Amino acid sequence: MSVNLKKYLHNLLSQEELGLLVRSYDVIGDIAVIIIPPELESKENVIGQAILDNTKNIKVVAKRDGIYGGEFRTIPLKVIAGENRKDTEHKEYSVQLLVNPEEVYFSVRSGTERKRIASLVEPGEVVLVMFSGIGPYPLVISKNSQAKAIVGVEKNPIAHSYALKSLARNKRIKNVRFYNGDVEAILPALNRLFDRVVMPLPKGGELFLPKALQVLKPHGMLHYYEMQNEECFDDSIAKVAAVCRQQSRDLISAEVVKAGHCAPRTYRICIDCVII
Ligand SMILES: C[S@@+](CC[C@H](N)C(=O)[O-])C[C@H]1O[C@@H](n2cnc3c(N)ncnc32)[C@H](O)[C@@H]1O
Known part of the structure; x- marks a missing residue:
């Protein structure tokens, strides 16, 4: 503010x-x-x-x-x-979020970005949010789209418990499920494919790209976040393309969106990817 x-x-x-x-x-x-x-x-x-x-x-x-x-x-x-x-209760795009900002990661500055992702979701989609924290992406997507189902996976047990409390608080939301654990362990156990995968872990998220691709349907949308210098946006796209090649997938479109400013000439970027 x-x-x-x-x-x-x-x-x-x-x-x-x-x-x-x-x-x-x-x-x-x-x-x-x-x-x-x-x-x-x-x-x-x-x-x-x-x-x-x-x-x-x-x-x-x-x-x-x-x-x-x-x-x-x-x-x-x-x-x-x-x-x-x-402890407090924060409102974001018609969603009540319960949070203790010391015990969990939560950035109000990403609110507009969460709404942007929600606006891209098509009716009937099944969406995965890796690293879901206290649940703002899944809950904002649910309230602001006609997704069929949204799954959030978060390793911090305290953040997960706030996500569950917020889910209970937003009584009309019925299409969100939260899982507590490491995405590496939870995703294989879910045994499910997704139309859209969101990866809001700008530091270290690249390590999880192989797992994200394994659960993304053909012609799925991947939203991959990184902190990147404005001269190196293509390097971030190249990382996604390389993992696609390893898994015999094709990155057919990659659009870089500036989702936040973190240092001089450095942005929190989201790469909106279409992968077949
Ligand atoms: C940058 S925060 C994003 C949180 C949330 N999506 C938001 O927008 O407020 C990244 C989150 O990823 C979680 N995390 C880190 N490694 C993880 C892993 N291997 N599996 C699941 N969650 C993880 C962290 O605990 C943290 O809550």
Whole structure:
């Protein structure tokens, strides 16, 4: 969420301190998640309180207390103002999502991308979301398409339990099933093919391309994510093409979509692939 944080704080911080302040913060349900530079640590409570005082929907302000890491891509958070909790309920494209953003990976910034994928789903499709986290892709696809069935697979047991809670909360959703475990183990056990496979694991997802292709029907759609420098988008396409060749499949079309900006000239890209 882009907000004018400096406006809230212009009487409370010096010009130099205002210059160090980030421009925006993420809003997950009623929790604001902000990055506080080390130089402003002594002012973190003042900053948190200013956000609370100026935004009536925010009840908790937390700062990032480390970086995304580990197999489950989680990040430590520290509450700096408001209620002392990290659980919340976030609404995204008519779906209620229960989440604790410290215990599981969840990025509000990918909401538009999830809706884009949902808009591509044709009536009657059977869709697989590998690495489904707390379930935003399967649930948003369900609410915003006429898919026949959507399967989500997630290894983090805590994320999986939030996905199940959200599924129960969205009572009208009947076509989603979540499985907890490693995609390498779960997909063979499902013994099922899919019209569309979504792979939202931009770091390390390439290792799972062979498994994704094994469960993708002929003429299926694959959505493969990577963090990539803008000069190397073709390298990402080449990775998918190479795995297709290994499995005697053909990549007949590959369109690169910029799904987020992560560093100078580096994007979170999705390659929309048609594979026969
Ligand atoms: C970048 S997050 C995406 C989560 C979710 N799709 C979203 O959009 O919020 C990647 C997820 O993949 C999960 N993961 C990593 N390796 C996995 C594996 N081998 N099998 C299943 N899930 C895995 C992580 O726990 C994490 O929740």
